[in-house]
Amino acid sequence: MNAIMMNTSGPGRLRTAFPILSILLAALVASGCASVTPIGELLDDPGHYDGETVRVEGDVQGSAGALGIGGYVIDDGTGSLTVISEGGTPPRDGARVKVKGVFEALFTFGSESLAVLREESRSRP
Numbered sequence: 001m002n003a004i005m006m007n008t009s010g011p012g013r014l015r016t017a018f019p020i021l022s023i024l025l026a027a028l029v030a031s032g033c034a035s036v037t038p039i040g041e042l043l044d045d046p047g048h049y050d051g052e053t054v055r056v057e058g059d060v061q062g063s064a065g066a067l068g069i070g071g072y073v074i075d076d077g078t079g080s081l082t083v084i085s086e087g088g089t090p091p092r093d094g095a096r097v098k099v100k101g102v103f104e105a106l107f108t109f110g111s112e113s114l115a116v117l118r119e120e121s122r123s124r125p
Contacts, residue, residue: 036098040078043113046105056081056117057098057125063090074099074117085119098125 037054058076065071070090073080074097083090083099091097101117108114 034100038078039074039076039081042081042103043079043115046103046108046113046115049103050105052103053100053120054103054117055098055100058096060091060093060095060097063093065090081115081117083117083119085122087119088122091122096125098123 034055036057037049039056039058042049042054042056056074056076058074058080061073061075061080063070063072065085068086068088070085072083072085072090074083083101099117099119100121101119104116104118106114106116
């Protein structure tokens with residue numbers, strides 16, 4: 001009985017698998033690393049982002065809260081934004097945080113925009 005043997009290893013197999021593995025790895029990394037939007041960009045065009053889920057990262061400049069509800073201001077160097085937290089105690093002043101939430105443009109008067117971010121989740125970068 002003659003058996004046909006196939007070579008399933010070697011350089012040819014590796015050349016075929018490498019592009020597929022590269023694409024899968026890139027997709028995995030991209031899905032776990034959602035981009036951070038600069039606060040200045042949000043405030044420069046608040047109507048564009050109104051009602052959208054965004055991610056920001058920066059330093060807490062002031063916070064207050066009680067009974068699981070609070071707020072804090074986050075500054076990323078391009079601007080500052082008030083974050084409303086309804087699910088926990090706000091972070092302490094000076095803490096570096098990454099926040100995901102819904103951006104709400106309240107009003108624009110001249111060159112000043114007032115907006116808030118309704119926190120959905122928060123983590124340390």
